[in-house]
Amino acid sequence: MKPDPVNPTPNESSEPTIKPKVPLAIEDALTAAVMGALALITFINVLVRYFTDQSFAWTEEISVFLMIVLALVGGSIAFARNHHIRIEFFVNKCNPQQQRWLGEFAAWLGALMFFALAILSARLVWDQYEYEEISPAIGVPQWWYSIWLPLLSLVIGLRLIGLWMRTRKSS
Template identity: 30%
Template sequence: MSPLAHSLLRPLRWSERALDAVIAPVVFTAMAALIGVITLQVVSRVFFTAVGWTEEVARFLLIWITFLAATLAFRRGRHIAVTFVVDALPGLPRRLARIAALLAALGFLVALVNIGYEYMQVQSFQKSASLRLSMTWVYAVMPLAAAIMAWYALVDIVALALGEPPVHAEEPAA
C-alpha cells in the first residue's frame, strides 16, 4: 500500500472498526433481549396470563436487529451478490465495476436515508399500543442503518479508487 493511500485510509478504516465495535455488541445484546422477551412471552402464555407488552417489544427489537445486523453484513460483504462476471474481469475493469456497483448502492442508501427520515417523521405522531412509545424511535433505525452502510460504501469506494481492496476482501472468511 502506498504511503498516501495508507494515510488516507487509516482514519476511514478506523471509523469502520469503531462503528463495528459499537454495533456488534448492541446487536448481540438486542438478540439476547429478544430471546428473553420471547421466552417470557411463551412462559407467561403457557403458565400464567400473557404479558401484553412482550409481543410489541419483540417486534421492535427484531426491527432494530435486522437493520443494525445488515450494517455488519454490508461491511463484511456478506449480503447476497452475484459476482462471477465481476470476478472474471481483469484488474482495472474489475475495480471499476466494483466502484460502479458501490456507487449504485450508495445512491440507494442515500435515498433510503431520506425516505427513512421522512417515514420516521410521518410516524412521529403515532404511539405504540402497549408501551405508548413514539414510533419515531422504532423507525429511526432505518435512516441510521442506511447512513452507516452509506459510510461503509463510501470508504470502500475510496479504497478501490486508491487501488486497495475493500475491507471485507482483506479479512479472512469466518
Template identity: 25%
Template sequence: MYKNLTIICEKILQYTIIILLSGMVIVVFFNVIGRYFLNAAIAWSEEVSRFMLIWLVFLGAILAYINDEHLGLDIVVKSIPKKAAKVIAVIADLLVLYAITIILKGGYSITMESWDWTSPAAAIPYAYVYLIVPISGAILFLQTILKIIYHIKALFMREASDKVQGKEGVSC
C-alpha cells in the first residue's frame, strides 16, 4: 500500500513539475525574445515565472522527501544498534509530522488571508501562490503518516521474526 500510494503521488508530482518547468522556460524565453528583438517585454512574465518557481520548489521538496533525498545527519544513526535506529526513525517521523502540521496550519492561514491581495503585474491573487503551502503540507502529512506506518511495521515485523529465528540483532 505504501509503495503504491507513493508511486502514484510521485508520478503526479513529476508530471506537474515538468509542466511547471516547461511553462516557466517558455514564459521566460518569450520575454527574452520580446525584450531583445521586439523591444517589448511581457509585463507579467517575471511575476508568473517567479510564482512557478515557488511551486516548483515546494513540489520538488515533496519528491525529495518521498525519496529520502533531503540532507540528513546519519552518523549517529549508523553508530547505534539497528533496533534503536528504527525507534529513532519513528521518533524523527513524529517530529516531522508535528513540523508539517505547523506548516499546514500557517499555510492555510496565509492562503485564506491573501485572496484579496493581487500581484501588481499579473493581477493574480497571492492566495494562488501561497496555496502550494497547504497543498504540499497535506501531501507531506500523508507521506509522513505512510512513513510512520512503514517504520513501525519494519520495527515490529523484523523484531517478531528475529525472536522466532532466535536472532539477537535487528537489521533494516
C-alpha cells in the first residue's frame, strides 16, 4: 500500500506506550473552560455591538490573555501526548534506535527552552509587579496576565521531561 503524503501514518516506534502520571484531564478541562470563556466573551461583545453600536473595551484584553493561555495549555497537551509538531522527514529515514534517541534529544531541548522561558518570563513578571504596571483597558496589574507564562512554561517543561522518561521506559 502506497503511503498517503497528505495524511501519513504516525511512526509507531516513536510513540511512548506509558501514560503520564499526572492526568491530562487537568489540561483538557482547562482547555474546554478557556475555549468556552472565549466563545462567551466574543458572543457577548458581538451582541452588544450589534444592538448598541458600542463595544466592551475589556473583551480584547481578556481574549488575548485567554488565547495565550489556550496556546500554552494546548502545547502542554501536545507534548504530553507526543503529538507535537516535528520534522519527521529525516527521522523516518533512521532506524528505531536512532529515532528514539532523536526523540529523547528533542524532548530535552524543548524542556531546556521552556525552562529558560519560565525563568526569563518570571523576571518580566517581577518587573511588572515591582514597577506597578497596569493593563491598558481594564487597569488591573499587568502581572495578573503575565504570571501564567512562566507557570505554564514550567508545566510544559515538566511534561517534556515526563515524555522523555516515558520514552526511556517504553524501549
